[in-house]
Amino acid sequence: MSVHFEEKSGVVPCKTPWGSWYQTMEEVFIEVDVPHGTSAKEVKCHLGSRDIELLVKGKEIIKGKFFDTTVSDEATWTLEDKCLIQIVLMKTNREAGNCWSSLLEGEYCANAWVQDQMQRKLTLERFQRENPGFDFSGAEISGNFAGGGPDFSTFQ
Numbered sequence: 001m002s003v004h005f006e007e008k009s010g011v012v013p014c015k016t017p018w019g020s021w022y023q024t025m026e027e028v029f030i031e032v033d034v035p036h037g038t039s040a041k042e043v044k045c046h047l048g049s050r051d052i053e054l055l056v057k058g059k060e061i062i063k064g065k066f067f068d069t070t071v072s073d074e075a076t077w078t079l080e081d082k083c084l085i086q087i088v089l090m091k092t093n094r095e096a097g098n099c100w101s102s103l104l105e106g107e108y109c110a111n112a113w114v115q116d117q118m119q120r121k122l123t124l125e126r127f128q129r130e131n132p133g134f135d136f137s138g139a140e141i142s143g144n145f146a147g148g149g150p151d152f153s154t155f156q
Contacts, residue, residue, distance in 0.1 A: 012117040014103070014110040018061050019084075021103045023118060025125050026094045028070070030087035030103065032061055040079045047075035047087065052104070054085070064104035068093060096126035 011029075013020040019031045034043075034056050044055040049072040054062040066089070074090040091098060099119045102109040110118060120141045128136045 012114060012121050014108065014114050014118075016103070016108045021108065023091075023100055023122070025096055025098075025122055025129075026091055028066075028089040028091060028100060028103070030062075030085075030089070032056075032085040032087070034061075034079075034083055034085055036083045038079065038082050043077075043079060043085060045077045045085070045087070047077065047089070048072050049092070052087075054087075056085070062104070064107055066104060067100040067102050068098065096122045098122075 011022040013022045013031075019033045021028060021030045023029065032054065038056060042057045044053075046053040047070075049069050051065050052062055053060070054077075069092040071090040071092055075088065077085055077087045079085055099115070099122050100110075101115050124136045124139055124141055127139075128134070
């Protein structure tokens, strides 16, 4: 339905000391910069439904409990161009109102502006899913967008 919505409208990244993370209604993406020339054998990555542990060359990069639960069977990580680890997590709760305010509990928090932009993006993604004939990728939103935006299901 909203396939490639983020490709057309861009992403709202939350910068971190090791890279960045961003989200859609369904997924959380983590991008970790690693030293050029890193091999997959030097990467140890555990992705649970509630936790993550990432070590590169024996050094802990990320460890902790996720902000919310994920589907661990659908989590993946790849090493791209021997310098970037891309981790993709599938959210358990895939509603527009489920906007993660941090990657981990109490760590890698989005500042107020980034959090606001993330919530706007998820609300527009929800509108795109509900109205597949329209293109919301370049739209701006204002007003009631917190918690996934207004609920129009009761209108006749």
